[in-house]
Amino acid sequence: MSLNKQSIIDCQNLSKTYFISEEIKTEVLKNVSFSINKEDFVAIMGPSGCGKSTLMYLLGCLDISTSGKYFFDKVDVSTFSNDQLANFRKNEVGFVFQNFNLLSRSTVLRNVILPLVYAEVPREEREERARIALNNVGLDESHFQHLSNQLSGGQMQRVAIARALVNNPSIILADEPTGNLDSKSSRAILSSFQKFNQQGQTIILITHEQYVADYAKRIIYLHDGKIIKDKRTR
Amino acid sequence: MKFNDLFQEVFISILSNKTKSSLTVLGIVIGIGSVVAMMSIGQGAKISVQESIQSVGSNLLVIYPGAQKNIGMNISGGRGSAQTLSQDDADAVENEIDFIRTVAPEISKRYQVTAKGTNTNTSIIGTTTSYSQVKNLEMDVGSFISEQNVKSLSKIAVLGPTTRDDLFGEGVDPIGQKIRINRINFTVIGLTEAKGGTGFGSQDDIIFIPISTAQRYLSGDDYVSGINVQVQNEEYMTAIQEQITKLLLDRHNISNPQLADFSIMNQAAILNTMNKVTNTFTIFLGAIASISLIVGGIGIMNMMLTTVTERTREIGLRKAIGSKNKDIHLQFLTEAIVLTFIGGIMGIIFGVLVSFGINHFTATTTSISMFSIILAFSVSGVIGIGFGYYPAKQAAKLNPIEALRYE
Numbered sequence: 110m111s112l113n114k115q116s117i118i119d120c121q122n123l124s125k126t127y128f129i130s131e132e133i134k135t136e137v138l139k140n141v142s143f144s145i146n147k148e149d150f151v152a153i154m155g156p157s158g159c160g161k162s163t164l165m166y167l168l169g170c171l172d173i174s175t176s177g178k179y180f181f182d183k184v185d186v187s188t189f190s191n192d193q194l195a196n197f198r199k200n201e202v203g204f205v206f207q208n209f210n211l212l213s214r215s216t217v218l219r220n221v222i223l224p225l226v227y228a229e230v231p232r233e234e235r236e237e238r239a240r241i242a243l244n245n246v247g248l249d250e251s252h253f254q255h256l257s258n259q260l261s262g263g264q265m266q267r268v269a270i271a272r273a274l275v276n277n278p279s280i281i282l283a284d285e286p287t288g289n290l291d292s293k294s295s296r297a298i299l300s301s302f303q304k305f306n307q308q309g310q311t312i313i314l315i316t317h318e319q320y321v322a323d324y325a326k327r328i329i330y331l332h333d334g335k336i337i338k339d340k341r342t343r
Numbered sequence: 344m345k346f347n348d349l350f351q352e353v354f355i356s357i358l359s360n361k362t363k364s365s366l367t368v369l370g371i372v373i374g375i376g377s378v379v380a381m382m383s384i385g386q387g388a389k390i391s392v393q394e395s396i397q398s399v400g401s402n403l404l405v406i407y408p409g410a411q412k413n414i415g416m417n418i419s420g421g422r423g424s425a426q427t428l429s430q431d432d433a434d435a436v437e438n439e440i441d442f443i444r445t446v447a448p449e450i451s452k453r454y455q456v457t458a459k460g461t462n463t464n465t466s467i468i469g470t471t472t473s474y475s476q477v478k479n480l481e482m483d484v485g486s487f488i489s490e491q492n493v494k495s496l497s498k499i500a501v502l503g504p505t506t507r508d509d510l511f512g513e514g515v516d517p518i519g520q521k522i523r524i525n526r527i528n529f530t531v532i533g534l535t536e537a538k539g540g541t542g543f544g545s546q547d548d549i550i551f552i553p554i555s556t557a558q559r560y561l562s563g564d565d566y567v568s569g570i571n572v573q574v575q576n577e578e579y580m581t582a583i584q585e586q587i588t589k590l591l592l593d594r595h596n597i598s599n600p601q602l603a604d605f606s607i608m609n610q611a612a613i614l615n616t617m618n619k620v621t622n623t624f625t626i627f628l629g630a631i632a633s634i635s636l637i638v639g640g641i642g643i644m645n646m647m648l649t650t651v652t653e654r655t656r657e658i659g660l661r662k663a664i665g666s667k668n669k670d671i672h673l674q675f676l677t678e679a680i681v682l683t684f685i686g687g688i689m690g691i692i693f694g695v696l697v698s699f700g701i702n703h704f705t706a707t708t709t710s711i712s713m714f715s716i717i718l719a720f721s722v723s724g725v726i727g728i729g730f731g732y733y734p735a736k737q738a739a740k741l742n743p744i745e746a747l748r749y750e
Contacts, residue, residue, distance in 0.1 A: 166744050171744050171747075198662075210656060210663075212660070223661075227665040229345055
């Protein structure tokens with residue numbers, strides 16, 4: 110099967126089965142195939158338990174599929190070793206989580222610097238890049254030395270987005286990024302995703318809410334581990 | 344992950360939970376501190392025993408009259424009382440055996456001594472000039488018995504400080520004073536420096552007089568109650584002990600060494616035995632103290648395991664942003680090692696302070712050896728690695744998804 114020239118992600122018959130015991134197994138994803146183009150903004154939508162989080166873990170290389178192929182930028186990553194997966198996450202993916210996952214006892218700046226530490230970016234560059242990333246999500250100097258647990262939910266998610274962007278990843282994977290936020294903060298976060306997408310950032314958004322998915326350019330509807338609808342909204 | 348980044352991460356996480364980190368470090372501090380302090384007590388005991396033995400002279404062989412009871416039991420019961428050793432034996436040892444520095448025969452017996460209305464019962468040692476060298480005697484005032492004194496049977500006496508205190512009072516200069524031993528007048532010519540009580544009887548409660556004078560006026564015969572032999576080199580002591588035994592057996596016409604009418608105390612052998620005893624004592628104390636070190640190590644492990652649980656989500660996040668398993672493993676292991684290392688250094692300081700305290704405020708002598716410090720330090724390193732490895736392994740093998748979802 111030939112791969113789409115413009116695509117960054119190509120999934121072919123991707124399946125994921127969790128084996129709870131020898132008799133009990135749960136088939137979470139069933140032969141899912143789709144491609145995502147560079148610079149696209151895609152929402153993966155579906156009710157709770159439909160397999161969207163599992164799909165995100167596979168796309169983010171936090172987990173590997175039971176069967177099927179996953180090509181990232183034309184490279185088959187479904188056979189990667191643990192260290193290769195770690196390198197892939199470090200270089201290609203920026204994660205944004207529902208519960209932010211900030212290091213609560215570290216400063217805002219330190220949280221954003223962390224991916225650069227693992228990427229072995231020279232020390233002198235790190236702080237500058239973290240400051241730029243934080244400015245890009247609308248946080249100014251006055252917040253940089255705060256401990257992350259001193260911030261509001263909206264601010265925490267901005268820090269998390271800055272952390273995801275700081276290493277210039279190929280894709281941003283956001284898992285229910287507005288799930289813990291009020292509607293005003295949610296709108297601000299989603300608008301910022303649109304802004305980064307317009308600047309050329311590929312974004313994949315996982316959500317169960319239609320109004321969140323509506324911020325994306327394309328919505329993939331998932332139900333019971335299968336794609337039931339795939340529509341482009343703009 | 345680079346090395347300096349690793350350390351920065353480790354210090355950030357140690358400092359972010361100061362209370363917990365300090366309490367964990369405290370366990371190690373107490374453990375290492377007790378090992379250092381306890382071993383210093385053991386080492387102190389060893390040195391004090393050594394000094395005590397060597398204060399009666401170094402490289403010393405002492406020949407006592409009286410039958411040897413058993414092989415391996417050097418000191419006979421008839422010590423000093425049997426009349427089997429003579430002045431001639433002492434001369435023969437000095438003249439016929441090589442590598443001897445000097446020989447000092449002695450006659451010792453307790454007498455009632457009087458002076459100016461006071462009296463005391465003390466040991467009278469009749470001996471020669473070389474005695475002061477053999478027994479490391481230092482003079483406080485005056486001089487020790489001279490060869491001339493021995494030759495001319497002078498009625499002179501050298502007092503030990505305790506005897507001086509008993510007869511004349513503390514701090515009084517006794518030189519030129521008269522004392523009476525067995526109703527014979529003696530003139531005091533010297534006072535020895537205090538040596539303190541030793542394991543071989545007080546060297547301070549004593550009076551020295553020329554051996555010739557003692558034989559003529561006090562004992563009335565030619566026998567001696569001991570011959571002190573100082574050997575030139577510690578290495579020759581056993582060989583010379585054998586030579587003396589052979590010589591004296593020949594002189595006394597005894598063919599079976601089992602029936603010897605004298606015995607020889609070898610200071611080196613005693614020192615050796617005492618060293619074994621005090622080394623065992625040191626190991627014993629160290630072993631007791633190391634129990635607290637193990638408890639401290641378990642404290643480290645406990646803290647690290649709790650930390651891994653508490654920081655599960657953080658571990659998940661670190662993995663999500665590209666940390667490899669070995670990075671996580673190294674980070675948590677380094678954290679444990681750094682904690683024990685800090686605890687180790689503080690523990691050594693603590694142990695040294697305790698040891699100085701014991702030395703200063705109690706009668707117990709302590710001595711800190713470099714060995715115990717290096718040992719404590721290596722043990723703390725081993726504890727860090729040993730007790731940190733398992734929690735670090737647990738952290739490294741966490742599944743990133745489960746870790747991220749951990750509540």
